[in-house]
Amino acid sequence: MSNLSDEQLAEIERSRQESAPTRRSVSEGLEAILYQAFPVLDHGFVRVVDYMGDDGAIVQAARVSYGRGTRKVTEDRGLIHYLLRHWHTTPFEMAEIKLHVKMPIFVARQWIRHRMANVNEYSARYSILDREFYLPAPEQLAVQSTQNRQGRGNVVSADEARHVLKILTEDAERNYDHYLEMLNHDENGEQLDADRQGLARELARMNLSLNFYTQWYWKTDLHNLMNFLRLRADPHAQYEIRAYADVILEIMKQWVPKTFEAFREHRLEAVTFSGEALKALRRMLAGENVQHSDTAMSRREWEEFLAKIDRG
Amino acid sequence: MSNLSDEQLAEIERSRQESAPTRRSVSEGLEAILYQAFPVLDHGFVRVVDYMGDDGAIVQAARVSYGRGTRKVTEDRGLIHYLLRHWHTTPFEMAEIKLHVKMPIFVARQWIRHRMANVNEYSARYSILDREFYLPAPEQLAVQSTQNRQGRGNVVSADEARHVLKILTEDAERNYDHYLEMLNHDENGEQLDADRQGLARELARMNLSLNFYTQWYWKTDLHNLMNFLRLRADPHAQYEIRAYADVILEIMKQWVPKTFEAFREHRLEAVTFSGEALKALRRMLAGENVQHSDTAMSRREWEEFLAKIDRG
Amino acid sequence: MSNLSDEQLAEIERSRQESAPTRRSVSEGLEAILYQAFPVLDHGFVRVVDYMGDDGAIVQAARVSYGRGTRKVTEDRGLIHYLLRHWHTTPFEMAEIKLHVKMPIFVARQWIRHRMANVNEYSARYSILDREFYLPAPEQLAVQSTQNRQGRGNVVSADEARHVLKILTEDAERNYDHYLEMLNHDENGEQLDADRQGLARELARMNLSLNFYTQWYWKTDLHNLMNFLRLRADPHAQYEIRAYADVILEIMKQWVPKTFEAFREHRLEAVTFSGEALKALRRMLAGENVQHSDTAMSRREWEEFLAKIDRG
């Protein structure tokens, strides 16, 4: 993978070589991929840098038990499904994960809205950012949706894609060149002009565009991770943050496979019907041919309802 | 003030004309300035759009009382000082304020790190941003500090300032022109080219630089507002966010004058001495001539210590 | 109502007499009942002591608008429904309410688990608690449920009810007598024995049982209030906290009638189907006669599913 430098890859490899005994719960699935960087978009990645707990720890916390828990696997599975189905969220708060994420700034701005997490971001007041910016793949360059005020429609023509990528590339390169010029630094961090001091980093950075990459350590508990995934792995989420959510879904599957299965069943694949939708549903189940005009649903809710029951 | 359009100013004025009776606590100071936009930086502002509680409500909450509270003013003042001095924070959580803020994106990125607040940001997925970007005043264009890795040093030369402002202006203008071009929109929101659909807003915005303005509704309680102000009205904070904190300090003074006075006394003007610093201080008070080498403080802490006791 | 002293009622009445003009949003429904104590259980109450915002303020925040918002009522209604249906929660965080609540300690212990709120509780380290404890009405004295490990079953016999109430009453009275004795205080706060100093309040209180009343100021935003109500107005919640949730539902209806209507529709009356339940549902709609053994649902989930579609 090309999203890290050789030096960074070597540092990660060194961390992976070390191992020590622990009395704590260990997730075999997560140990196998610990520290590894999973590439996302053109320069980003997600990697797990630490974790606490596994499926067993959730069950143990739910029972406030003294030992590690020795019940049968099937009991644990049933309990986890029950907890998720009935929104008993506190046991899932008892497992924690810490990720190192590199992402475009506009993705970081959506991500940070999830407040129930701990964040330590790389500071462009302290350090100089790299010449790394996001360029969408041509198949991601879509027109504004005509139906959804915040979404994307069809992919633009090949010509238009070329034009857009030319703009994005040239502007990002020029803005970065000027960023270095204002800092009075070259690409290697050397001073350009011995007679100038260079603008403060906290000022120069304002010339960078929102597709430049930033990175942070992000730590959250499993309950809040599932909230994040439910919203960001959703088709309505912007593609670029969804790409991160999809990778984290795979990580979660390695970490807590039983909880992942229950999460898929009771959240990702679940649907909610409003009071009015439920009334319509019951009439349909009773054999009635229900039309939109027979209900109090808005046109938009009605269409969402039909899609849920596969009649859209 | 020029940071709002005539239409926006008229809308604010209309809101200010309306008035209705309420049984709630009323802060005369805040009512006087409600909805008004206080300019910050070149295009930003802060305005209060709602609030709950006043100094009396804090005291009332601290006493879990049935009425509005009828104690003497001096008792209230003493209680507020006592609460702040002893870090009894819950009564201050009982007052709330809601601000409408317009600020450069890089300021918003620092601001959002204060998680104990509610935020609703203007969405560039739904709407097109205006051609408004921050240009520092020449006296704010400073070189990188040589002592403080994240701070500013002296102001740059007039020549260099001109050069920096030229870069910032041209890059922002060009990036915005290209933003509109990709959207296939002109300045007035009209379609440019009838044969093109225009790139999705959620994509085109990535070409804007971090000095473009965004805006949000931000709501927090008085305890967390004081945390924000303590950190962001501090000389170590970046000037651009400090400019907002300074305006909010004035707003707080109008809102809860007694709490403001205690906050200044016990937070803004207060200093903390470590265990080692306290030992040195006691020896100095006993008449001893204490040197750095007599203590276990680091060089840097020693200098901070001397500055606190005015011997720096 | 008898849950307050004459003095407290007079203090509340005095607060209700006062009125002042405000430029803020005003909720007519909430102004009408501000400060009034709504009785709950035998000695408890809920009363609104302050609020911020109304239905219009939610819409205004969602639009990050400059004025108070002047759209048509039907548009506001549609937007509020849309926001709730699609879990856009931040606009609802922009309205805030502050309640004064008196409740048994065991209810307070369930209530406090909702962390996204501000609390200031009456302190039994500072003050002496009153001789007020909760005695369930006979129709609330139910046996342990045999189906639900945490619920109630049928009402106990009249004889057993009498016996239980005798125990609860005698134990609470005795424990309170001993509380005062250890404090060396009589009912009116007068010293009992001039030669004794009396045990510290923070110690003596440990002799009180969990049905004694405490009180607090509790402040939360509308989004978190709805979370509280969804969980605590639910039939699975313990009756005693549900009694409070039911009163607060009525308060919410006065405060933000449009949001209340959408909340009832999309939360209170809504149901969620898991992936497996949705599969079964679609087969039923296609006319298939689906049995439990045809699905991967647990027995318990299957029964919950049938209840949702009214075939339980």
Added chain:
Amino acid sequence: MSNLSDEQLAEIERSRQESAPTRRSVSEGLEAILYQAFPVLDHGFVRVVDYMGDDGAIVQAARVSYGRGTRKVTEDRGLIHYLLRHWHTTPFEMAEIKLHVKMPIFVARQWIRHRMANVNEYSARYSILDREFYLPAPEQLAVQSTQNRQGRGNVVSADEARHVLKILTEDAERNYDHYLEMLNHDENGEQLDADRQGLARELARMNLSLNFYTQWYWKTDLHNLMNFLRLRADPHAQYEIRAYADVILEIMKQWVPKTFEAFREHRLEAVTFSGEALKALRRMLAGENVQHSDTAMSRREWEEFLAKIDRG
């Protein structure tokens, strides 16, 4: 230690025997005591059931680094001191600890006020509580303080101590007997009377007094743990919760020794002077003989000030 049953001790011992390799950061100090129960008060305990991170992980997060961090120990120490002194709190949020705690209910009620933590409490709706209640040691039975409205003064006489302990014991025993009687259960969970069903557990528990023990899993990050310790290991905290804080301080010392040292230096042993106190201090350092009347401090703040500089 006698605060656990033989069965519980055996279960803990079994957990301690197991060990597995991990690639994560390991705290040797914490591994040595993992799962062990440290006794607190007469029946309580604290034990660590899981953790994430160590001193190195804090430094690693502060630097957003790729590897485990390989800087020199002295650099790490200096950085940790710097972070704590300047209230850079986010790196400390990157370490997490999970405790199993058993404590009297009135202690749990103070503890839960720290909201930035995850809690899963043993449920008295599901299960029957044990006959375990807190009885203060005679030397902890103090009279109400005459100076501090919420504190303790001198120890009561031996006679009065005997009397108080007699009351506390008899009331707790009786209330527990009645709890079992209402549940229709004997000490071993067997039904007492075959013709009665027994009151629901969620009701019967209300007869227990606040000194009965409860237990929970409590998980928090190091930043919030230090907040908890700063407030609860303080001499103004009630002795009973301070006893827990003191044990947790020792645990923290094993876990993150460098952070513990900095925490002691910059929080536990640090003092804060208000603006007025600082003015007085500077005049004293200049050789002036400052009296209370020369300052704007309240009498109480003046006395606190003198105590801080050892002239109280």
